[in-house]
Amino acid sequence: MSERFTKGMARNIYYGGSVFFFMIFLALTFHTTKEMPSRDNRQNITESVERGKHLWEVNNCIGCHSLIGEGAYFAPELGNVFNRRGGEAGFKMFFKGWMNAQPLNIPGRRQMPNFHLNDQEIDDLAEFLKWTSEMEVNNWPPNIEG
């Protein structure tokens, strides 16, 4: 680097640049949080959805599955599983059957544990997944398979 470009100038670019862009980031984040209520489906968060999210967390579902693309990539995406597995008409029935059938014990197949949830808990988790599927996330995923 040329001698005319001094360490002091580099330092000023570092401090000035990072503070400037961090401010922009904070401003955009603030604006985003103002815009989110019209997209994130928060008006439909019921107590059941809230309990469902908690169950999602304390059973570490994210350790195998992804939820809207984030998480582990070992098991299917669940952000849109409500639509993939029956929707309004059939999801809850499918889901209850599925949870109770675990572990499937098919030799060599990736195996989901049984988390010993009761009917109420399974219903809460289903409500959480239904709510999640109704978030407006810029049309992701590209197709129903997630």
Add this chain to the structure above:
Amino acid sequence: MSTLKYQSQAVAKPYFVFALILFVGQILFGLIMGLQYVVGDFLAGAIPFNVARMVHTNLLIVWLLFGFMGSAYYLVPDEAETELYSPKLAIILFWIFAAAGVATILGYLLVPYSTLAEFTLNELWPTMGREFLEQPTITKLGIVIVCLGFLFNLGMTILKGRKTAINMVLMTGLIGLAVFFLFAFYNPVNLALDKLFWWFVVHLWVEGVWELIMGAILAYVLIKITGVDREVIEKWLYVIIAMALISGILGTGHHFYWLATPEYWQWVGSIFSAIEPLPFFAMVLYAFNMINRRRREHPNKAATLWALGTAVMAFLGAGVWGFLHTLSPVNYYTHGSQITAAHGHMAFYGAYAMIVMTIISFAMPKLRGIGEANCNRAQVREMWGFWLMTVAMVFITLFLTGAGVLQVWLQRIPESGEALSFMATQDKLTIFYWLREAAGVVFMFGLIAYISSFWVKEKTA
């Protein structure tokens, strides 16, 4: 006989040793998971995949934190030209952090996660069950306390000593690390907000403040092994981290594409994260440039190799593999696929695992009283470790990328109805997963060679 300039630098040693022990654990669990990808029911009862993954990723984070702390305890006194404010505090914090870390990992392994949540009173302040932030709330509090004590100790050391650019940049990075970790305690019911601020920890760590830490450590090692003028090296350091933060902060936008967020993030995220490879490319130029302009022949060839290696691998893993899927129209198809996994592996290894091994390589001979460098035989063994691990990681990344491309092709690109399901797609990827596992085994051999190099002595005639 001590070969340290400041005796208190010695507190770095347990941090480095423990970091490497955890690193071995991380790779063991990686191999278990890799096998579960192809033999789905392998150990499914004893160590379900979600547990193995949590152990794998948490060990990674914790060993890197131990590595960063060890690095700071080693280099801050040297840069400040004064003894560490309180070596005793550093040792106490080591034991607290090590005990909390081990207890947490044992908790993951020995009881079901929901039981762990119950035992640790997650109900009172639920923060568990989110990717990478799986630690019980009490462990998170412990991390905060350890970080505060650590920053206090370093801060007091720097205040009474010389304030070099390296020390200031390292401190900024470490303070940022502690501050952004606080977002781990914010877990709103609304998943969209939860995710938005979760990235304040995850992204602003690895694509923000951790780059400052990496830059500072690399600059320190380069000054030491090349003897190039500090003014030159620190100027480069500022330029690199300026580029890193200017691109990386708004680059957070590449995580806000599919998140109940306004569309402008598609533009902001794409444009700024497309610049993110630049600081890493500059780091490659800088590392090679400084070593070419060296004014001394440092006897520690292994440390030099690590310093060059971390720059190159960080550029490939974080820069190139990050760019591969960062543009919003591409990310629409690749988000949450094996391409993400490929990028994650090489980026973490190249930027963070390797920078920690760079300073360990440089500092350990001094910490162990051996001198400037290990004997030639030990260095050769260490370099075997370097090449085996690094080449294995390149192949792990290539195989996961192959799996990812095929996954996107089969599962994401076709219309609904024609696309293969997730599980059907996974069956088609088996060959890539087997090859990845084989590369993982080679990585383990490399790690064994690396660890064993600490015991290699010069042949006595």
